Amino acid sequence: MINWSAIKYDINSAKKDFECLVVKSKSVEPISVNEKFTELRESLIAARNDIFEEHGMDSANKLDYNFDLLFGLKLYEILNESIGFSNRIATDDDVWRYLSVCIVPDIVHSRWSLNADHFYKTPRRIWLKTIWWYIHLSWQNDSKQTYEILKNNSTDTILQLVERPGVGYYVEMYREIMLQYHRYGDSDRDLFRNILKLNTARIMTTSPELVEGGVKQYVTELFETVKGA
Numbered sequence: 001m002i003n004w005s006a007i008k009y010d011i012n013s014a015k016k017d018f019e020c021l022v023v024k025s026k027s028v029e030p031i032s033v034n035e036k037f038t039e040l041r042e043s044l045i046a047a048r049n050d051i052f053e054e055h056g057m058d059s060a061n062k063l064d065y066n067f068d069l070l071f072g073l074k075l076y077e078i079l080n081e082s083i084g085f086s087n088r089i090a091t092d093d094d095v096w097r098y099l100s101v102c103i104v105p106d107i108v109h110s111r112w113s114l115n116a117d118h119f120y121k122t123p124r125r126i127w128l129k130t131i132w133w134y135i136h137l138s139w140q141n142d143s144k145q146t147y148e149i150l151k152n153n154s155t156d157t158i159l160q161l162v163e164r165p166g167v168g169y170y171v172e173m174y175r176e177i178m179l180q181y182h183r184y185g186d187s188d189r190d191l192f193r194n195i196l197k198l199n200t201a202r203i204m205t206t207s208p209e210l211v212e213g214g215v216k217q218y219v220t221e222l223f224e225t226v227k228g229a
Contacts, residue, residue: 001082002036004089009098014120017101021114028106037103040083044104047074063111065155071107072131073143079132090136096129104128124163133162137169138178149182156189164196173199173208176219184223194226 022029033041051070052058079085089095097120100108105119108127112118118127138161140146150157161174177199181192199222208218 001084002040004084004086004092004095007092007095007098009094009102011097011120014097014101015116018105018114018116018119021101021105021109023109023114028109031102031105033103040078041103043078044075044107047071047078048107048110050074065153065158067111068127068131068134068155068158069147069150069153071111072135073147075128075132076135076139077143087136090129090132093123093126093129096126100126100128130158130162133169134158137161137171137174139175140179149179152182154189157192160189160193160196164200170203170208173203173215173219176215177222180219180223184227191226195222198222198226 020030048071051067051074055066055070057063057067079090100119108119112127117125120126124130134150134157135146138146138150140149161178177195181195184191202222206218208215211218211221213220
């Protein structure tokens with residue numbers, strides 16, 4: 001089992017290693033993986049390869065939200081309790097920087113080229129971190145059901161959900177928001193943005209679980225308020 005808490009990889013260490021990365025015709029180098037992470041890298045590379053093959057992404061000029069979603073689901077499945085990963089670990093930017101720069105920089109590069117923000121530089125934009133949290137905050141029992149409620153969203157949905165500053169993540173509530181957003185069948189970015197803004201205002205004074213009808217009713221009222229405005 002990986003000792004995730006032992007990873008100490010600050011932004012300066014990440015910057016130094018990132019600046020050594022070189023993109024070659026069929027690889028990103030150097031990638032020298034600590035043996036403790038070899039199995040994890042192999043699993044993530046295999047997941048990436050399966051997605052590319054199944055969805056014909058090898059020939060894509062630029063990967064997009066569809067890859068974010070598909071690989072995010074695989075990442076979420078692979079980083080699980082059986083290898084010692086947890087929500088607490090998922091809040092540690094050192095871990096995400098280390099995975100991005102040292103373990104799978106080639107996968108991150110395939111999505112964002114050598115964009116430092118998405119590797120290590122901007123905590124809210126570290127790509128592996130954002131897609132893991134996007135799936136976690138949207139999870140609906142299994143990967144298939146989660147994919148179904150997220151497949152019509154966009155990169156902007158990820159940004160709005162995960163990068164939004166606030167009072168923390170109320171997981172049960174966000175999962176209900178994502179489910180009801182899907183059921184509305186409305187891809188209007190303003191609807192989702194306004195739901196999150198209204199929630200940020202209300203949750204300061206209201207506990208969703210204490211509302212009559214619980215979290216589900218609390219979220220329903222968010223949508224009714226925004227749609228009726």
